[in-house]
Amino acid sequence: xxxxxxxxxxxxxxxxxxxxxxxxxxxxxxxxxxxxxxxxxxxxxxxxxxxxxxxxxxxxxxxxxxxxxxxxxxxxxxxxxxxxxxxxxxxxxxxxxxx
Amino acid sequence: xxxxxxxxxxxxxxxxxxxxxxxxxxxxxxxxxxxxxxxxxxxxxxxxxxxxxxxxxxxxxxxxxxxxxxxxxxxxxxxxxxxxxxxxxxxxxxxxxxxxxxxxxxxxxxxxxxxxxxxxxxxxxxxxxxxxxxxxxxxxxxxxxxxxxxxxxxxxxxxxxxxxxxxxxxxxxxxxxxxxxxxxxxxxxxxxxxxxxxxxxxxxxxxxxxxxxxxxxxxxxxxxxxxxxxxxxxxxxxxxxxxxxxxxxxxxxxxxxxxxxxxxxxxxxxxxxxxxxxxxxxxxxxxxxxxxxxxxxxxxxxxxxxxxxxxxxxxxxxxxxxxxxxxxxxxxxxxxxxxxxxxxxxxxxxxxxxxxxxxxxxxxxxxxxxxxxxxxxxxxxxxxxxxxxxxxxxxxxxxxxxxxxxxxxxxxxxxxxxxxxxxxxxxxxxxxxxxxxxxxxxxxxxxxxx
Numbered sequence: 377x378x379x380x381x382x383x384x385x386x387x388x389x390x391x392x393x394x395x396x397x398x399x400x401x402x403x404x405x406x407x408x409x410x411x412x413x414x415x416x417x418x419x420x421x422x423x424x425x426x427x428x429x430x431x432x433x434x435x436x437x438x439x440x441x442x443x444x445x446x447x448x449x450x451x452x453x454x455x456x457x458x459x460x461x462x463x464x465x466x467x468x469x470x471x472x473x474x475x
Numbered sequence: 476x477x478x479x480x481x482x483x484x485x486x487x488x489x490x491x492x493x494x495x496x497x498x499x500x501x502x503x504x505x506x507x508x509x510x511x512x513x514x515x516x517x518x519x520x521x522x523x524x525x526x527x528x529x530x531x532x533x534x535x536x537x538x539x540x541x542x543x544x545x546x547x548x549x550x551x552x553x554x555x556x557x558x559x560x561x562x563x564x565x566x567x568x569x570x571x572x573x574x575x576x577x578x579x580x581x582x583x584x585x586x587x588x589x590x591x592x593x594x595x596x597x598x599x600x601x602x603x604x605x606x607x608x609x610x611x612x613x614x615x616x617x618x619x620x621x622x623x624x625x626x627x628x629x630x631x632x633x634x635x636x637x638x639x640x641x642x643x644x645x646x647x648x649x650x651x652x653x654x655x656x657x658x659x660x661x662x663x664x665x666x667x668x669x670x671x672x673x674x675x676x677x678x679x680x681x682x683x684x685x686x687x688x689x690x691x692x693x694x695x696x697x698x699x700x701x702x703x704x705x706x707x708x709x710x711x712x713x714x715x716x717x718x719x720x721x722x723x724x725x726x727x728x729x730x731x732x733x734x735x736x737x738x739x740x741x742x743x744x745x746x747x748x749x750x751x752x753x754x755x756x757x758x759x760x761x762x763x764x765x766x767x768x769x770x771x772x773x774x775x776x777x778x779x780x781x782x783x784x785x786x787x788x789x790x791x792x793x794x795x796x797x798x799x800x801x802x803x804x805x806x807x808x809x810x811x812x813x814x815x816x817x818x819x820x821x822x823x824x825x826x827x828x829x830x831x832x833x834x835x836x837x838x839x840x841x842x843x844x845x846x847x848x849x850x851x852x853x854x855x856x857x858x859x860x861x862x863x864x865x866x867x868x869x870x871x872x873x874x875x876x877x878x879x880x881x882x883x884x885x886x887x888x889x890x891x892x893x894x895x896x897x898x899x900x901x902x903x904x905x906x907x908x909x910x911x912x913x914x915x916x917x918x919x920x921x922x923x924x925x
Contacts, residue, residue: 408842409553409849416850428851428877431843 379443386417387439400440411436423451476801477502477615477629478594479601479642482511484773484790485635486585489594490527491798497805498593499633502617504600507586508579512663512754513786514698514706515541515684518559518861520788521573523795532584539575539682539699544784544860545672546686551737555849556678560857566869568854571861575682576787577700604632604647604769611767612647631801634771635790638778640761642771649763649892652899656758656780656834659692660716662727663708665749669742671699684784687735691838694782695734697741707742709734710781713755724751756780762893764823765816770797777827779898780834788862789830793823796865814892821888826864828886829875831898833859836878843881847874 388396390413391405406414411433418424424446435445476492478485481503492499516524524533543558561571590596598620605614605626614628634642643651672679685697698706709731716726728745732738757778764776773790800819809815837844848856852874864870871879871886879885884897895902 407548407550407553408845409548409555411842412555412846412849415846419850428843428847428881431846431881432840433842 379439379446380422382422383418383442383446384439386414390414397439400443401438403437404439406436408433418446424449425452476500476631476633476805477627478633478635479615480635480637480639480775481505481507481586481589481596482582482635482637482790483585483787484637484775484794485633486582486589486594487523487527487791488633488635488772488794488797489589490585490592491795492801493589493592493594495798495802497798497802498595500595500597500627500629501586501589502597502599502601502615503586504598506598508583510749510752511578511582512661512708512752513781513784514578514700515575515696515784516573517783517785517788518561518571518573519863520791521559521571522561523788523791524574526795529584529588532588533574536580536584537701538577538581539701540572540680541575542570542572542676542680542683543678544684544686545678546688547735547737548688549690549735551687551735551740554737555845557848557857557860558677560861562858562863562868568857570676572676575684575698575700575706577704601636601641604642604645606647607768609767610647612642612769630768630805632769633797633801634769634775635773635794637774637790638757640759640771640775642769643761643764643776647769648761648766648771648776651759651761652896652901654758654760654779654898655900656756657900658712658714659710659756659780660713661708661710661754661756661781662716662723662731662751663696663706663754664727664747664751665700665704666707666742667703667705667746667748668744669697669699669705669707670740671705685741686782687738688841689734691841693734695731695738704748705742707731710756723753727751758898760827760896760898762896763814763820765820766814770801770816770819772797776823777898779827779831780838782834782837783830783860785830785862789827792862792865796822817892820892822866825866825886825888826870828897829859829864829870832871832875832878832882832884835882840881844878847877852877 387404390410394405415426418426435441476497476499478488478499478501481501485501489499489501541559543556545554545556547554559571559573561569599617601615602618603616604612607613612632614626615632616624616626618624642648671681672683674680682699687695692712695709700706719726759778761771761776764771772793797819800816804815855872855874
C-alpha cells in the first residue's frame with residue numbers, strides 16, 4: 377500500500393541529511409524518539425488513530441510496515457483542526473508555569 | 476515507639492510522629508554521615524520536605540534544584556523531558572521543582588533535625604524481633620556498640636531498615652518474594668567537570684537529572700550533587716560484567732561511554748572523585764508487611780528497580796501516611812483485628828503496583844511507554860513520575876490502566892495477603908517473560924520450609 381504523501385514528506389524531512397526514500401523496505405533511519413514524534417504526527421496532523429497494541433517499533437521501521445499498519449485505518453478529522461499541534465521537541469503538557 | 480533505621484524513611488517517620496504528638500526512638504547502626512546511593516527526589520518528595528519545614532534549609536544548603544528528567548534515546552540525537560510537576564487542591568497541574576541530594580549530607584540533616592524535634596537517636600543494631608504468641612511484634616533485641624544486648628519493648632516497631640528488610644528477614648512479616656529485576660548491576664561514582672544544562676528552568680535546567688537509555692537493561696544516570704560534583708552511574712546486565720573479567724573500576728571506565736553517544740558531551744573526562752561503587756540490583760516484595768505491632772516502610776518491604784528515582788520519595792511518603800494511623804492505634808483504634816494496618820498496607824501496595832506497572836512497561840515495551848509519556852498521556856505520567864501514585868491521587872490513571880492492558884495484567888486486592896505477587900519472579904505471568912524455558916516452581920517449593 378502507498379503511504380499518504382504528507383507522511384512520506386514527513387519521513388523524508390526527518391531523516392537528517394539522508395536522501396528521500398525510494399525503496400519501501402529500506403529502514404526509515406529515524407530513531408525511536410523520532411518515531412514517537414511520527415506517531416504524534418499521524419494522530420494529530422493526519423487523523424489516524426494508532427492503537428496502544430500497535431505501538432511497537434516494528435510497525436514503523438519501513439514504509440511497507442507503515443503502509444500495512446495504515447491499510448486498515450480510516451483517518452478522521454485531524455486533531456489540529458481542533459487544537460494547536462504540539463511544538464517540535466517539547467511534550468504537550470497542559471501545565472501552567474510556576475510563579 | 477521504635478523506628479529501626481535513621482535514613483530518610485526513619486527520620487521522616489519520626490518527624491511525622493512528633494507532629495502527631497508521639498516522641499519515638501530511632502535505632503541506627505551506622506555512624507552518620509555515611510555514603511548512600513539514591514540521590515534524586517521526585518516532585519512529591521519535595522512536597523513532603525516542604526510540609527516538614529525544610530524548604531529554607533534545602534535552599535541554604537544549596538542542594539541542586541531539579542526541574543525534571545531529560546532522557547536521551549539510544550543514538551543520543553533525540554531526547555524527551557518529563558518535568559517535575561505539582562497539583563493544587565483542585566488538581567490543577569503546574570510545573571514545580573524538587574531537589575537532588577548528596578545522601579550523606581541529606582540523611583544527616585534529617586536525622587539531626589528529627590533528634591532536635593524530640594526523637595531519641597541511639598546507635599545500635601536490631602538483632603531480632605520480640606514476638607508474642609500470636610505473632611505480634613512487641614519489641615526488638617538490640618545490640619549496643621559495646622557488644623551488650625538488651626530487649627526493648629514497644630507498642631509498634633516501624634521498620635525503616637531499607638534493603639536490610641529487618642522484619643522480613645526475621646520472618647516477622649509474610650513471605651518476602653524475590654522479584655525479577657536481579658540480573659542487572661549498577662556501577663557508580665562521582666565526577667567533576669561534567670557538562671550540565673545551561674538554562675535556569677525547564678528541559679535544559681542546569682541541575683536536572685539526565686538519563687541515557689541504551690537498550691533493555693542498559694542505561695546510565697547523571698545527577699548533579701553540588702556546584703562541582705555530579706553523580707554518574709551505569710546499569711548493565713551482570714553477565715556483561717562477568718564476561719569481561721575486569722575490576723569494577725576498569726569496567727566502569729571502559730563501558731560508560733558505550734551506553735550512549737551523548738555521554739561524551741556530558742562527561743568529557745572521567746575525573747572521578749569518589750570510589751567506584753558496585754551494587755547488584757535486588758528486587759523483592761514483602762507480603763503482609765504490616766501487622767500487629769509493626770509497619771514496614773519503603774525499601775523495608777519492597778524494591779523494584781532504581782530507574783525512576785523513587786526510593787527516598789516512597790519511603791518518606793509512606794512515613795507520612797503511616798503517622799496518623801500509629802497515633803490512632805495508640806489511642807485504641809483497630810486493636811482487635813488481625814492486622815490493625817491492613818488498609819494502609821493495601822493503600823501502599825496499590826501505589827507500588829502502579830509503579831511496578833510503569834517499570835515493567837518501560838522495560839518490556841519501551842516504544843509504547845515513550846509514546847504514552849510523550850504523546851498519549853503526558854499529564855497523567857508527569858503525575859506518576861512526580862510519585863503521585865497513591866489511590867488518593869486519581870490512580871490508577873488511564874495511563875496505568877493502558878499499561879496493564881498492554882501487559883495483559885489485572886490487579887486484585889481482596890485475596891490472601893500472602894499470595895504470590897505479580898512482581899515475583901515465580902509468578903506464572905512473569906516467569907514466562909523472564910525465563911521462557913524455566914519451569915515455574917510453586918511458591919511453597921521456592922520458599923522452602925518456614
